[in-house]
Amino acid sequence: MKFEYDIEGGNFSRAGFASSEVKKKLRQLNVDIQIVRRIVVALYEAEVNVVAHAWYGKMTVDIDEEKILLILDDEGPGIEDIDLAMKEGFSTASPEVREMGFGAGMGLPNIKKNVDTLKITSEPGKGTRVEMITYMKGGKNEKS
Amino acid sequence: MERRCLIMDLQQMANIIDGRVVANGNESRTGYNTAFASDLMSDVLTLDQENVVLITGLATLQTIRTAEMADINCIIFVRNKKASPEMISLARESGINIVECRYTMFRASGLLYQAGLNPVY
Known part of the structure; x- marks a missing residue:
């Protein structure tokens, strides 16, 4: 089962709309409540990143019996140094993003904590792709 | 000295901090015992x-x-911050309660802690 949502860069009042829709869908599909919570936290952080940094983005959610695959593809400035971006406390967020309660350099580490696999690829000047996988069984949800 | 921990409902919390419930998005069946x-x-x-x-x-x-994402169903706005009609509408839709309070974050937190709410860690 696959769902797609558009994300508008810079539109802070709409940030979280797509993640909220995914949360409703996952609940309807009776996905384990702890898995839903972890996924939507990761998804929301990723969505806020797209709104904060990119011009346009697309969120794709692909669910099967084994796993949930989440992909955020954006057109934007990209990330020059992904290892640096992953460091807690590092941020290039604008004052506007900080006023919304984000931009403290905690987003990517928190995404990593909440999903089973995280893969970030980026081309500076073009955009970024964030791929996250959460397994229905045997992932971090069962280890914690 | 041993701390007395309590489970309280929305109105009890609002009374402790002299606050006002502006959105009642859900009737919590379990009450609240932890705050952040x-x-x-x-x-x-x-x-x-x-x-x-x-x-x-x-x-x-x-x-x-x-x-909404963190499964938090009660927000207390301190320092006299107001929830906009758009925020109240989204809170109701998401089953979130909102209390507005004029106290500082320190004072509101202190009063709720004293009354028996626990910290998350």
Whole structure:
């Protein structure tokens, strides 16, 4: 089962709309409540990143019996140094993003904590792709 | 000295901090016994606990969204911050209660702690 949502860069009042829709869908599909919570936290952080940094983005959610695959593809400035971006406390967020309660350099580490696999690829000047996988069984949800 | 921990309902909490319930998005069946105070939404999103009360001075739509994602169903806005009609509408839709209070975050947190709410850690 696959769902797609558009994300508008810079539109802070709409940030979280797509993640909220995914949360409703996952609940309807009776996905384990702890898995839903972890996924939507990761998804929301990723969505806020797209709104904060990119011009346009697309969120794709692909669910099967084994796993949930989440992909955020954006057109934007990209990330020059992904290892640096992953460091807690590092941020290039604008004052506007900080006023919304984000931009403290905690987003990517928190995404990593909440999903089973995280893969970030980026081309500076073009955009970024964030791929996250959460397994229905045997992932971090069962280890914690 | 041993601390007295209590489970309280929305109105009891509002009374303790001289606050006003402006959105009653859900009737919590279990009541509240834990709270977390922060203006940093990324911090809120790192919480693992459920049924936590969020005490914050950041009154934006993203505060409501953050609560929704973190399964927080009660927000207390301190320092006289007001929830906009858009925020109240989103809170109701998401089953989130909102209390507005004129006290500082320190005072509101202190009073609720004294009354028996627990910290998350």
